[in-house]
Amino acid sequence: xxxxxxxxxxxxxxxxxxxTFLTFMRVVMSTFVILGLLMFIGQQINPDNFVASRINSxxxxxTAAQFEGLVISGLSQGAxxxxxxxxxxxxxxxxxxxxxxxxxxFMVGAMTGMITSNKLDESGAWESNFLLSLLFVLVxxxxxSTLTAIIMERVAYRPLRGSPRLIPLITSIGVSFFxxxxxxxxxxxxAKSYPTxxxxxxxxxxxxxxxxxxxxxxxxxxxxxxxxxxxxxxxERTKIGKAMRAVAEDKExxxxxxxxxxxxIVTTFAxxxxxxxxxxxxxxxxxxxxxxxxxxxxxxxxxxxAVVGGIGNMxxxxxxGITLGSAESVxxxxxxxxxxxxxxxxxxxxxxxxxxxxxxxxxxxxxxxERLSTEDRA
Amino acid sequence: MSAAFVQEPSTEELPARRPLDQxxxxxxxxxxxxALVMVFVALTNMPVNLDRRMLIEPIFSMGxxxxxxxxxxxxxxxxxxxxLAGMPSYAKGSREVLAGSLVGLxxxxxxxxxxxxxxxxxxxxxxxxxxxxxxxxxSFRQDTAFGIAIWLPIGLVLGTxxxxxxxxxxxxxxxLSWAFxxxxxxAVFETVILDLSEGFAWLGAEWVVDELYFIRGGLTMHGxxxxxxxxxxxxxxxxxxxxxxxxxxxxxxxxxxxxxxAIGLLVVAAALVILPLFLGGITNELLANVGLFVLLALGLNxxxxxxxxxxxxxxxxxxxxxxxxxxxxxxxxxxxxxxWMPQFYWGTALVFVVILAALAGLFIxxxxxxxxxxxxxxxxxxxxxxxxLLFLSDWLxxxxxxxxxxxxxxxxxxxxxxxxxxxxxxxxxxxxLFFCAIAIYVSxxxxxxxxxxxxxxxxxxxxxxxxxxxxxxxxxxxAFVVGAVLASFSGAILAAKVxxxxxxxxxxxxxxxxxxxxxxxxxxNIAGVIVGSVVLIGILGGPRQPGLLQEFSxxxxxxxxxxxxxxxxxxxxxxxPNVRRTRELHQDExxxxxxxxxxxxxxxxxxxxxxxxxxxxxxxx
Numbered sequence: 001x002x003x004x005x006x007x008x009x010x011x012x013x014x015x016x017x018x019x020t021f022l023t024f025m026r027v028v029m030s031t032f033v034i035l036g037l038l039m040f041i042g043q044q045i046n047p048d049n050f051v052a053s054r055i056n057s058x059x060x061x062x063t064a065a066q067f068e069g070l071v072i073s074g075l076s077q078g079a080x081x082x083x084x085x086x087x088x089x090x091x092x093x094x095x096x097x098x099x100x101x102x103x104x105x106f107m108v109g110a111m112t113g114m115i116t117s118n119k120l121d122e123s124g125a126w127e128s129n130f131l132l133s134l135l136f137v138l139v140x141x142x143x144x145s146t147l148t149a150i151i152m153e154r155v156a157y158r159p160l161r162g163s164p165r166l167i168p169l170i171t172s173i174g175v176s177f178f179x180x181x182x183x184x185x186x187x188x189x190x191a192k193s194y195p196t197x198x199x200x201x202x203x204x205x206x207x208x209x210x211x212x213x214x215x216x217x218x219x220x221x222x223x224x225x226x227x228x229x230x231x232x233x234x235x236e237r238t239k240i241g242k243a244m245r246a247v248a249e250d251k252e253x254x255x256x257x258x259x260x261x262x263x264x265i266v267t268t269f270a271x272x273x274x275x276x277x278x279x280x281x282x283x284x285x286x287x288x289x290x291x292x293x294x295x296x297x298x299x300x301x302x303x304x305x306a307v308v309g310g311i312g313n314m315x316x317x318x319x320x321g322i323t324l325g326s327a328e329s330v331x332x333x334x335x336x337x338x339x340x341x342x343x344x345x346x347x348x349x350x351x352x353x354x355x356x357x358x359x360x361x362x363x364x365x366x367x368x369x370e371r372l373s374t375e376d377r378a
Numbered sequence: 379m380s381a382a383f384v385q386e387p388s389t390e391e392l393p394a395r396r397p398l399d400q401x402x403x404x405x406x407x408x409x410x411x412x413a414l415v416m417v418f419v420a421l422t423n424m425p426v427n428l429d430r431r432m433l434i435e436p437i438f439s440m441g442x443x444x445x446x447x448x449x450x451x452x453x454x455x456x457x458x459x460x461x462l463a464g465m466p467s468y469a470k471g472s473r474e475v476l477a478g479s480l481v482g483l484x485x486x487x488x489x490x491x492x493x494x495x496x497x498x499x500x501x502x503x504x505x506x507x508x509x510x511x512x513x514x515x516x517s518f519r520q521d522t523a524f525g526i527a528i529w530l531p532i533g534l535v536l537g538t539x540x541x542x543x544x545x546x547x548x549x550x551x552x553x554l555s556w557a558f559x560x561x562x563x564x565a566v567f568e569t570v571i572l573d574l575s576e577g578f579a580w581l582g583a584e585w586v587v588d589e590l591y592f593i594r595g596g597l598t599m600h601g602x603x604x605x606x607x608x609x610x611x612x613x614x615x616x617x618x619x620x621x622x623x624x625x626x627x628x629x630x631x632x633x634x635x636x637x638x639x640a641i642g643l644l645v646v647a648a649a650l651v652i653l654p655l656f657l658g659g660i661t662n663e664l665l666a667n668v669g670l671f672v673l674l675a676l677g678l679n680x681x682x683x684x685x686x687x688x689x690x691x692x693x694x695x696x697x698x699x700x701x702x703x704x705x706x707x708x709x710x711x712x713x714x715x716x717x718w719m720p721q722f723y724w725g726t727a728l729v730f731v732v733i734l735a736a737l738a739g740l741f742i743x744x745x746x747x748x749x750x751x752x753x754x755x756x757x758x759x760x761x762x763x764x765x766x767l768l769f770l771s772d773w774l775x776x777x778x779x780x781x782x783x784x785x786x787x788x789x790x791x792x793x794x795x796x797x798x799x800x801x802x803x804x805x806x807x808x809x810x811l812f813f814c815a816i817a818i819y820v821s822x823x824x825x826x827x828x829x830x831x832x833x834x835x836x837x838x839x840x841x842x843x844x845x846x847x848x849x850x851x852x853x854x855x856x857a858f859v860v861g862a863v864l865a866s867f868s869g870a871i872l873a874a875k876v877x878x879x880x881x882x883x884x885x886x887x888x889x890x891x892x893x894x895x896x897x898x899x900x901x902x903n904i905a906g907v908i909v910g911s912v913v914l915i916g917i918l919g920g921p922r923q924p925g926l927l928q929e930f931s932x933x934x935x936x937x938x939x940x941x942x943x944x945x946x947x948x949x950x951x952x953x954x955p956n957v958r959r960t961r962e963l964h965q966d967e968x969x970x971x972x973x974x975x976x977x978x979x980x981x982x983x984x985x986x987x988x989x990x991x992x993x994x995x996x997x998x999x
Binding site for chain 1 (some may be wrong): 418421422423424503504505506507686688690744745747748749751752753755756757759760761763764767768770771772773775849851852855886890893894897932933935936938939940941942943946947950962963
C-alpha cells in the first residue's frame with residue numbers, strides 16, 4: 001500500500017535530487033571563488049606563505065603594474081562586449097529570442113572596416129588624414145552592419161514570428177553559420193589585418209597621473225561611453241525609444257496604441273546592428289586583425305554579458321559586458337592561479353562561460369535584474 | 379501553404395491573364411535577387427572549383443550546373459502562387475513565360491556585368507577567392523566580349539524554360555524532372571557505383587559501367603541519354619505502380635502490417651550486412667563516417683527531436699567518449715596517470731565510456747535543466763567549449779596530451795578473433811553498423827515508452843506536461859543521459875577508427891553540423907535522421923570527413939547554413955517528417971484547414987473572427 005500523501009512527501013513539495021545537486025554546485029563554486037581569492041590575497045602579502053608553498057609553489061604574486069594592465073585590458077574588452085550585448089539584449093527584449101547571428105553582425109562591421117581602411121591606406125588618406133578616414137570607416141562599417149541586421153530580420157526572422165520558440169533560435173544559428181561562411185568563400189579563410197595606426201593614438205599615456213593606458217584602449221572606452229549615452233538618450237528620451245519599450249512590453253497593445261510594430265522591430269535590429277558595427281571597428285583597431293570566426297566567441301560572450309547584466313536591461317548589458325570582460329582577464333590569475341593550475345591564460349574563454357553558469361545558478365535574472373514582458377519570461 | 383494539407387483540388391479556374399499584366403515589383407526584385415545570387419556564386423569561385431567534376435563528358439560540368447540551375451528555378455518560382463482550396467485561381471499562360479524570361483534576363487545581365495567588371499577592374503583585393511580561370515569560364519574560353527554578350531541569351535533561355543514549366547502538364551513535368559534527377563544522381567554517385575561494379579564484376583557489371591561512365595569521370599553521352607530515358611519512363615509508367623504499392627502497404631493493419639514491416643526491415647538489414655562485402659575501401663570508409671554521424675544524430679534526435687531541448691554542446695559527449703576510450707586503450711598514455719593503471723581492451727573501456735558519458739550528461743544537464751530553452755542552448759554551448767578547452771589545456775595536459783591529443787590508440791578486439799582498426803574500413807563499418815542498430819532499437823523503443831511520451835509532452839508544452847504529473851526534471855535529465863551515451867559510443871568508435879583523438883576534432887562546429895543533420899532529416903523521426911546523415915554527410919561530407927562530392931568541401935558549411943535557414947523557414951519538420959511534430963509545427967494551418975472544411979465551429983464559443991487564429995477551435999477527435 002502506498003504511503004498516504006502528506007505535505008512532506010507530495011510530489012509538489014518534494015525536493016528533487018537535482019535541487020540538492022544545484023545547491024551543492026552553488027556552494028562548491030562559491031567556496032572555490034572565495035578560497036581562491038583568499039589565497040591570492042595571501043600570495044600578495046607573502047608569496048611563500050604556508051598555503052601557497054603547498055598548493056602553488058611557484059607563486060610570485062602580481063605587481064601593481066601587471067594588475068593595472070589586466071584590469072584595463074579587461075575593461076576595454078568588456079566595453080566591446082557591452083556594445084555587442086546591447087544588440088542581444090534589445091532584440092531579446094523585443095522579440096524574446098536570442099539572435100545568435102548578432103556576433104556575425106559585429107564581424108561584418110570589423111570586416112568592412114578592414115576593407116575600407118585598407119583601401120584608404122592604399123590611397124594614402126589613412127596616413128595623411130587619419131581622423132577623417134577613421135570617421136569614414138566608422139560610417140561605412142555602421143551602414144554595412146546595420147544593413148546586415150535589417151536584411152537578417154526581414155529574410156529570416158519576420159516570417160517566423162509567432163512560431164515555436166526554438167525555431168527562430170535554430171534559424172539564427174543557421175544565419176550565423178551562413179554569414180561566417182559567406183565571409184570565408186568571398187574573402188578567404190585567412191586572418192586579415194588592419195593598417196597600422198598613427199603613433200599618437202597607439203602610444204601609452206599617463207592619465208590622472210597614476211593610470212597608464214594605451215591610446216587605443218582609451219579610445220575604446222571613450223567611444224563605448226559615448227555610444228552608450230547616445231543609446232540611452234534614444235531609448236529613454238525619444239519617441240522611437242518609447243515605441244521600442246512599448247513593443248517590448250506587449251506587442252499587441254502597442255499596435256493598438258498606434259505603434260507600427262514591424263517598423264519598431266526593424267529599428268531595434270538596426271540600432272543593435274549599428275552598435276555592433278561600432279564594436280567591430282573598435283575590435284579591429286585594438287587587435288588589428290580579423291577572421292571570419294571573429295564574431296563567434298565574442299558574440300556568445302556578449303550574450304553571456306547580457307544575461308549576466310540582466311537581459312532586456314540596457315545599463316545591465318553594458319555593466320555585464322564590463323563585468324565579464326574584466327572577469328575574463330583578471331579571474332584566471334587571481335582565482336585560478338592560486339590553486340596551482342598551469343597555463344591559466346588558456347582557460348580565459350572557459351572562465352567567461354563559467355561566469356555565465358555561475359550567475360545563472362546564483363541569480364538567474366542577472367546582476368541588475370531582467371526586464372522582459374511576462375510572455376517572454378515563461 | 380495551407381493547400382499542402384487539403385487534398386481536394388481547387389474547383390474554379392479563371393482564364394489566363396494578359397502577358398503584360400505582371401506584378402512588376404515582384405518581377406524586378408526576383409530578377410535582382412537572381413542576379414545577386416549568380417554573381418555571388420561566381421565570386422565564390424564555385425564554378426571553377428566544381429568544373430573539375432564532369433557530369434556528362436564532354437559537354438556538361440558541375441561548374442556550369444552551379445550557375446545554370448539558378449535562372450531556371452527563379453523563372454519557375456517568380457510566378458508561383460499558392461493555390462487555395464475552394465478559391466478560384468488563374469490559368470497559366472504566356473504571362474508566366476514572359477515573367478520567367480524577364481527574370482532570367484536580369485539575372486544574365488548580372489553575370490554579364492560581373493564579367494565586364496572582372497575584366498576591367500581589380501576586384502581581387504578584398505575578394506580573394508575567385509581565380510583568373512573564372513573569367514575564362516564565364517566567357518566560355520572565348521574573348522571577354524563574347525562572355526559579356528552570351529550571358530544575356532543564356533539567362534533568357536533558362537528563365538523562359540523555367541517559366542514554360544508552368545504550362546507543362548503534371549506528367550510532363552514529372553517525366554522531365556525524373557529524367558534530370560536520374561542523370562544527376564548517377565553522375566553524383568559515380569564513385570559508389572564504380573566501387574560496387576568491381577564487387578559485382580562476376581555479374582558483368584563492369585561492362586555496363588564502362589558504357590555508362592567516361593574513363594576520367596563523368597557520364598558518357600549515350601549513358602546519360604539512356605539514364606534520362608529510363609528515368610522518364612519510370613516517371614511515366616512505373617511511378618503509379620510504386621504509389622499503389624505504397625498505398626496498399628499503408629492500408630495494411632494489425633499483424634500483416636507488422637509482418638510487412640519486419641520483412642522490410644530484414645531486407646534492409648541483410649542488404650547492409652551483405653553489400654559492404656562487395657564494396658571497396660572508399661565507399662566503406664564513407665559508409666563508416668555516415669554511420670558515426672547517424673549515431674551522433676540519433677542521440678541528438680532524442681535530446682532535440684523528442685524532448686525539445688536544444689543542446690548545442692552535444693559535441694562534449696562525443697569528446698568525452700573519444701577521450702575516455704582513447705586514454706584507456708592507448709599504449710602511449712599521458713605521464714600523469716598512475717603506473718598501475720592497466721591498458722584496457724576496447725570493449726572493457728566501453729563500460730567506463732558509458733558510465734562517464736552518463737555522469738557527464740547528468741552533470742551538464744542538471745544545472746541547465748530549469749533554464750529557459752534559449753539560455754539552455756547557450757549554456758550547453760559554453761559547456762561544450764569548456765570541455766574542449768580543458769582537454770586542450772596544459773593544466774590537464776598530463777592526462778589528455780593537450781594539443782597533441784592521445785595517439786597510438788589500439789583497435790577493437792573482437793573476442794580475440796580480429797582487431798578492428800581504421801586500416802580496414804569494412805570492419806569499422808560493421809562495428810558502426812552494430813552500434814547504429816543498437817541506437818536505432820533504443821530510440822525506437824524509447825519513443826514508444828512512457829519516457830518517450832513524457833519527452834514529447836514536454837516538447838509540446840512543459841507546463842502542461844508538469845501539470846499532467848510528469849516529472850519533467852527527471853525526464854529531461856534522462857534525455858541528456860541517453861543522448862550522451864549514444865554520442866560517446868560514436869566518440870569511442872572514432873578513437874579506435876582513427877587511432878588518435880585531438881581537441882580540434884571536437885569543436886562546436888561539429889555540434890552544429892549534427893544539428894543540421896537532425897533538422898534537415900526530420901526532427902523526432904529515426905528514419906529522417908538516417909536520411910539526413912546519408913544525404914548530408916554522405917554527399918557533402920562532415921566537418922572533417924570528405925563526402926562524395928569532394929569538390930564541395932569549401933562550400934559545404936555554407937550550404938549547411940543555407941539549408942538550416944531554408945528548412946526552418948519552409949519545412950521545419952524536415953525531409954522525412956514525424957507526423958506528430960508536423961502537426962505541432964503547422965498547428966495554425968491544420969486548424970485553418972479544418973475550419974475551412976467546416977470541422978471546427980469557432981462561432982459557437984464566442985464570435986471570434988480573428989484571421990488565422992484558429993486556436994479557439996477544437997479539432998474533433
